[in-house]
Amino acid sequence: MPLRIPGPSPVVPKSPEALFETLRSRDPKIRALWAHQADLLRAYEKHLESRDVAVELPTGDGKTLVMLLIAEYRRQSRGERIAYLCPTRQLAHQVGERAREYGIPATVLVGSRKHYEPKDLAAFSTGSKIAITTYNGVFNTNPALSNDQCLVLDDAHAAENYVGSFxxxxxxxxxxxxxxxxxxxxxxxxxxxxxxxxxxxxxxxxxxxxxxxxxxxxxxxxxxxxxxxxxxxxxxxxxxxxxxxxxxxxxxxxxxxxxxxxxxxxxxxPPVETHAPFWSANQRLYASATLGVGGELERATGVRKIVRLPLPAGRERRTSGRRLILLPQLSIDEGEVRRSVAELVTSEPRALVLCPNQWQAQVTQTELINQGVTKPILNETHVEDTLDEFTGQEAVLLLKNRYDGLDLPDDACRILVIDGLPDATNLQEKFLSERLRANALLVERVRTRITQALGRCTRNSTDYAVVLLVGGALTRRIVENEFQEGMAPELQVELTLGIQNSQDTTEAEVVATARDFLSESDVRGAVEQFVAVERGKREVRATPAAEALADSAQQELNYLYAAWSGNWEAALHAAKGAVDKLSGGKEVRPFQAFWLYLAASAAIRVAQDHKRPELLSEAKVLRDKALGFSTAISWFAGLQLPEIAAPATRRDPVEEVAVENALRELRELGAQGPRFDGSMKALLEDLKSEKAPIFEGGLARLGRLLGFESDRTGTEKGAPDSVWRVGNAVFIGFEAKSDVEADKEISITDTRQVSGHADWIREKYPAAKSADVVAVLATYQHRLDGDAVPHARDTKYLMIPAVQVIAQDLAAAMRAVRAEAGSASEDEMLVLLAKKLRDAKLLPRQLLERMSPLKSKVGGSAKAK
Structure with a gap:
C-alpha cells in the first residue's frame, strides 16, 4: 500500500452554529437550523468550559441535531474523543442514522466489545468519529470507551435506570x-x-x-x-x-x-464521581425533553452541580404534534376500560402500550388477550436494534419501564396506552413511594415519565395520536391540578380537554370519540384551534416543594460521597444540611423524616467509630424528630436505633398498619366518582346473601376494607371460612353460617368446629403463636345449645346483622373521609381516616370489643355445664 500523506488541516468552524453550514454532505431536505436550535447553540457557547451542562428541548424540536452539532464542534475544534450515550441499542442505531443524514462522521458501537470492528473503535480513539453507544458502553467494569473526553447523555432523565443499574x-x-x-x-x-x-x-x-x-x-x-x-x-x-x-x-x-x-x-x-470513564471527561452534556426543577437530574446522575441552558423563548409552551388524551376510568369501570382499550387496539394497525413494571405488563397482556386481541404482542426483545419488526406489521408493542427512546411518527403508530402509574420502577422508588410516602420527591419523576411517554407517537408538528391513560392510581394523579401545572402549557390544555371528554361518558362513547379524532380532520382541527387559544393562558408552575427539593439535592449528594468514602462525620453534617434545606412544607415532611433517620444513623456511626458517646444523644433527638415528622408512617414506628431508648410515646403499630391498608383500599375506590358507592352497595348485598360463597366473599372483602389482610381459607379441611390478620399481631378466624335458620340453636358440632379454628390459625400461621388469635362465629342464630358451652372456650359471636352494621359504619366513615379530604396530604389523609375509624369503633382491637363471648348466648335445650 502506498504511503498516505495527510492533506492540510480543515478550517475549524468558529461556533457550533457555523458548523452546520459546513456539513455539505447532509441530506438536502435539511436546509437550515430552526431559530430555537440556533438560539440554544449560541447559549451553549458561554459554557464551553463548564463541566456539566444540561440542554432541554421538547420532543420533535430537533434535540438530536443540536447535541450532535455540539459534539462535532468539540471534536473538530478541540480534537476531543466524543461518546454519545443512548438508553437503548435501538435508539443508538437511530441516532447513528440521524448523524448520517446530517453529514456528521459517527460510528455506532453497541453490544459486546468483542464484536466491535477494530476500525470503528479506532475511529473513536483517534477522534476521527463520534462514537454512538449505550449507557452500558461507559458504565461497566471494563468499558471499551474508557478514555472519552466529552460525553453526551441522551434522554438524561432516564439516567436513574441506566446509570443507577451499574x-x-x-x-x-x-x-x-x-x-x-x-x-x-x-x-x-x-x-x-x-x-x-x-x-x-x-x-x-x-x-x-x-x-x-x-x-x-x-x-x-x-x-x-x-x-x-x-x-x-x-x-x-x-x-x-x-x-x-x-x-x-x-x-x-x-x-x-x-x-x-x-x-x-x-x-x-449513583456515585459517578468514582467512575473514571465518566468523571474524567472534560465536559458532560445532558439532553432531555424534560429536565425538571426539583433536583431530580442531579439525583439521577449523582452529579452535584449541573448548569441548565434555558429553553428558547416560546418553546416552553409547545409540544410536538397533537394528542387526544382520554381517561376512561373517570366514568366507566375497569372491565369496560379494558374492553374499550382492546377495541381501539384492534381497530388500528399498531398500538404502543407502556407499563411501569413486569407484573403490570403481564396483567395487561393477559387482559388484551382475554378481550380478543389476536394480533402479535411484541416486547422489548423484538425491538432491541430496530423498530422494523413492529412497524412492518399489524401488532401491539408492550414495553415495561420504557417511557423514552422510541420514535413512532405518523402512521407508524396512532394508539398509545399508558397502563399504570410509573412511580415505582425499582425497589428504592417503591419504598419511597409506598412506605415512606415521599410523594413530593417522586412527583417530578412521574411527571417526567408521563411527559416523555406522551410524545412517543407524535414526533412532528402535523403528527397526531390517541392516548389512553389506564389505571386508578394513574388517573387520580393526572387529574390533580398541581400535577398538571408542572407540565408544558400545551399538555395542560390537552389534559383539560381529555378530562372533560372522559367524564359522564360510556364505553361506546370513549371508543367513538377516539375514532372520530383519528378519522376526522375537522375534529382534529377543532382540537388544534382550542389548544392554540388556551395554551397562552397557562403557565408552568413549580410546586412549593420543588425549590426545597432542588436546594436539598446537593447536600444529599455530599452525604452520598462522604458515606462512600467512609467519612461519616462529613456524612452527618451533609445529612443535617439536607434536613435544613427540606424545612418549611408539609409536602416534603416524609422525605425530611427520611433524612433525619439517615442523620441519626450517621451520628451513631461516628459515636461508635470515634468513641464519642455524646453523639448518641444527638442521634436520639434526630430519631425522635423523624418520628414526629412522619406521624402516620408505620416503618418509623418500629425504628430502633442501637443504644438509644425508644421514644417516650409509641403509637400502636397494629392500628397504623390497619389504617395504611384501609387508605390503600379507599384510594383504589377513588377520591371521586361513582365507584365507591357502587362497591359499598355490592358489599352490603353480598353480606345479606344466604348463599355461603357470596357471603364469605363479602366477609373477606370487608376485612380488606377494614385494613386487614384477608385470606379465604374455607376450601381447606377444618379451616375457617375467612382469616383476617393485621401486622401479624391480630388474627380473626370466621366461621360463617349465613344459610342456617335463625331460630335453630347453635349445635355442639358447630361450636367445636369454630372453637378449633384458633388452633388451626396458630398451626397455619407461625406468627400467630405469639399474637392475639380469635375464633368468631358469624350467624343469624341467637341461642347456643347449653350442652355446647364446654366446647365454646374463648370463641366469639357476631350476629350477621351486626356484620352488616359494621359494613355500614365503615361505608359512612370512608364516605366522610372522601368528603373532608379535599387536597389533604398523605399524612393528613391517614390521620383523618384513623380518627373516623376510631370514632366508629372500627380499628382492629375495637372490632374485637364489638363481639360477644359465644358462651353468653346459651339458650334452652339443656342446662349449661
Whole structure:
C-alpha cells in the first residue's frame, strides 16, 4: 500500500452554529437550523468550559441535531474523543442514522466489545468519529470507551435506570434463590416480623407480594462482614459479580431493600464521581425533553452541580404534534376500560402500550388477550436494534419501564396506552413511594415519565395520536391540578380537554370519540384551534416543594460521597444540611423524616467509630424528630436505633398498619366518582346473601376494607371460612353460617368446629403463636345449645346483622373521609381516616370489643355445664 500523506488541516468552524453550514454532505431536505436550535447553540457557547451542562428541548424540536452539532464542534475544534450515550441499542442505531443524514462522521458501537470492528473503535480513539453507544458502553467494569473526553447523555432523565443499574445488586428470588434465602435468614432478626413472615412464604398473599421493606443502616453495618462473605460465595461466575465488584468495599454506604420478588442493594444515587470513564471527561452534556426543577437530574446522575441552558423563548409552551388524551376510568369501570382499550387496539394497525413494571405488563397482556386481541404482542426483545419488526406489521408493542427512546411518527403508530402509574420502577422508588410516602420527591419523576411517554407517537408538528391513560392510581394523579401545572402549557390544555371528554361518558362513547379524532380532520382541527387559544393562558408552575427539593439535592449528594468514602462525620453534617434545606412544607415532611433517620444513623456511626458517646444523644433527638415528622408512617414506628431508648410515646403499630391498608383500599375506590358507592352497595348485598360463597366473599372483602389482610381459607379441611390478620399481631378466624335458620340453636358440632379454628390459625400461621388469635362465629342464630358451652372456650359471636352494621359504619366513615379530604396530604389523609375509624369503633382491637363471648348466648335445650 502506498504511503498516505495527510492533506492540510480543515478550517475549524468558529461556533457550533457555523458548523452546520459546513456539513455539505447532509441530506438536502435539511436546509437550515430552526431559530430555537440556533438560539440554544449560541447559549451553549458561554459554557464551553463548564463541566456539566444540561440542554432541554421538547420532543420533535430537533434535540438530536443540536447535541450532535455540539459534539462535532468539540471534536473538530478541540480534537476531543466524543461518546454519545443512548438508553437503548435501538435508539443508538437511530441516532447513528440521524448523524448520517446530517453529514456528521459517527460510528455506532453497541453490544459486546468483542464484536466491535477494530476500525470503528479506532475511529473513536483517534477522534476521527463520534462514537454512538449505550449507557452500558461507559458504565461497566471494563468499558471499551474508557478514555472519552466529552460525553453526551441522551434522554438524561432516564439516567436513574441506566446509570443507577451499574451500582445496583438485584438479587432475584427466582434467579438467585439460594442467595436470596440465605440473605433473608441472615437479616431476619433485624427486620419486622410481619415483613419476614411474608417473605418466607412460598404462597404469599397479594399484599405480602407487593410489600417492600428496608434494612436499617445500623443493622446493615452489623451484618456487613457476613454479607460480604455470603454474597461473594454466591456471585462468582454470575452476572451479579460485576455490580458486586463496585459495591463490595462500599457496602456500608448502601441501602438494602427487600420484597418477595427480590432484594436490592444500592446507594441512594449513583456515585459517578468514582467512575473514571465518566468523571474524567472534560465536559458532560445532558439532553432531555424534560429536565425538571426539583433536583431530580442531579439525583439521577449523582452529579452535584449541573448548569441548565434555558429553553428558547416560546418553546416552553409547545409540544410536538397533537394528542387526544382520554381517561376512561373517570366514568366507566375497569372491565369496560379494558374492553374499550382492546377495541381501539384492534381497530388500528399498531398500538404502543407502556407499563411501569413486569407484573403490570403481564396483567395487561393477559387482559388484551382475554378481550380478543389476536394480533402479535411484541416486547422489548423484538425491538432491541430496530423498530422494523413492529412497524412492518399489524401488532401491539408492550414495553415495561420504557417511557423514552422510541420514535413512532405518523402512521407508524396512532394508539398509545399508558397502563399504570410509573412511580415505582425499582425497589428504592417503591419504598419511597409506598412506605415512606415521599410523594413530593417522586412527583417530578412521574411527571417526567408521563411527559416523555406522551410524545412517543407524535414526533412532528402535523403528527397526531390517541392516548389512553389506564389505571386508578394513574388517573387520580393526572387529574390533580398541581400535577398538571408542572407540565408544558400545551399538555395542560390537552389534559383539560381529555378530562372533560372522559367524564359522564360510556364505553361506546370513549371508543367513538377516539375514532372520530383519528378519522376526522375537522375534529382534529377543532382540537388544534382550542389548544392554540388556551395554551397562552397557562403557565408552568413549580410546586412549593420543588425549590426545597432542588436546594436539598446537593447536600444529599455530599452525604452520598462522604458515606462512600467512609467519612461519616462529613456524612452527618451533609445529612443535617439536607434536613435544613427540606424545612418549611408539609409536602416534603416524609422525605425530611427520611433524612433525619439517615442523620441519626450517621451520628451513631461516628459515636461508635470515634468513641464519642455524646453523639448518641444527638442521634436520639434526630430519631425522635423523624418520628414526629412522619406521624402516620408505620416503618418509623418500629425504628430502633442501637443504644438509644425508644421514644417516650409509641403509637400502636397494629392500628397504623390497619389504617395504611384501609387508605390503600379507599384510594383504589377513588377520591371521586361513582365507584365507591357502587362497591359499598355490592358489599352490603353480598353480606345479606344466604348463599355461603357470596357471603364469605363479602366477609373477606370487608376485612380488606377494614385494613386487614384477608385470606379465604374455607376450601381447606377444618379451616375457617375467612382469616383476617393485621401486622401479624391480630388474627380473626370466621366461621360463617349465613344459610342456617335463625331460630335453630347453635349445635355442639358447630361450636367445636369454630372453637378449633384458633388452633388451626396458630398451626397455619407461625406468627400467630405469639399474637392475639380469635375464633368468631358469624350467624343469624341467637341461642347456643347449653350442652355446647364446654366446647365454646374463648370463641366469639357476631350476629350477621351486626356484620352488616359494621359494613355500614365503615361505608359512612370512608364516605366522610372522601368528603373532608379535599387536597389533604398523605399524612393528613391517614390521620383523618384513623380518627373516623376510631370514632366508629372500627380499628382492629375495637372490632374485637364489638363481639360477644359465644358462651353468653346459651339458650334452652339443656342446662349449661
Amino acid at each position: 451500582w445496583s445488586l438485584e438479587i432475584s428470588r427466582s434467579d438467585h434463590s439460594d442467595l436470596y434465602a440465605a440473605l433473608l435468614e441472615l437479616l431476619a432478626d433485624d427486620l419486622p416480623d410481619s415483613l419476614v413472615q411474608g417473605l418466607r412464604r412460598d404462597d404469599p398473599s397479594s399484599e405480602e407480594r407487593r410489600s417492600v421493606g428496608m434494612l436499617l443502616q445500623p443493622a446493615l453495618w452489623k451484618h456487613a462482614v457476613a454479607m460480604r462473605d455470603l454474597i461473594a460465595a454466591h456471585v462468582a461466575g454470575e452476572k451479579l459479580q460485576y455490580p458486586w465488584s463496585v459495591l463490595r468495599e462500599h457496602l456500608d454506604a448502601c441501602n438494602v431493600f427487600l420484597s418477595w420478588n427480590e432484594i436490592l442493594i444500592r446507594p441512594l444515587s
